[in-house]
Amino acid sequence: MTTTENTLxxxxxxxxxLRVIMHMxxxxxxxxxxCQSLGMDLKAGTSRWLRGLSPSEILRVTRETEPVLFPKGSKAQSMNLLPESGLYKLIMHSDKPRGPQVPGLGHPRGAAEHPQDGRLPAE
Structure with missing residues (x-):
């Protein structure tokens, strides 16, 4: 599956x-x-850390479909991509005391702040 907006x-x-690509x-x-930025062990890849995500939150791409994501000299032939919801789920499950903030994407927060409906507070 090739994205329509494959600018890295x-x-x-x-x-x-952190590499990001636009898809839909x-x-x-x-x-x-x-995973690396959150200090997660990647010796066995990312699969262990992605188990809690739904299939719709994981997009597998290959060197053929998204060559812009693969650094020169990389031997990897495929990789997994996560939408913003998957990013925040990994942050919330990390051992870091506070998840990092991604410029332009707001602040990672969880439903625990608003257990009634999961809404984020107005800023």
Missing amino acids: RTFDFSGLE AEPWFVASDV
């Missing part, structure tokens, strides 16, 4: 570069970048 964008995410007018984040 990057964000500083906990001091690491929504930002999708490289799962390994997110």
Whole structure:
């Protein structure tokens, strides 16, 4: 599946570069970048950390479909991408005391702040 807006964008995410690509007018984040920035062990890949996400929150892309995501010299042939909801779920499950903030995407918060309806407070 090739995205229609395959321009690579990057964000500083906990001091690491986080790769982002637009897919169906929504930002999708490289799962390994997110996991690495949260200090998650990647020796066995990202699968362990993505188990709690729904299938609609994981987009598998290949070097053929999204070459812009693969750095020169990388031997990886595929990778997983996450939408904003998947990004926030990983942040909420991380061991970091406070999840990082991504410029332009607001602040990661969970439904625990508003258990009645899960809405975020107005800023």
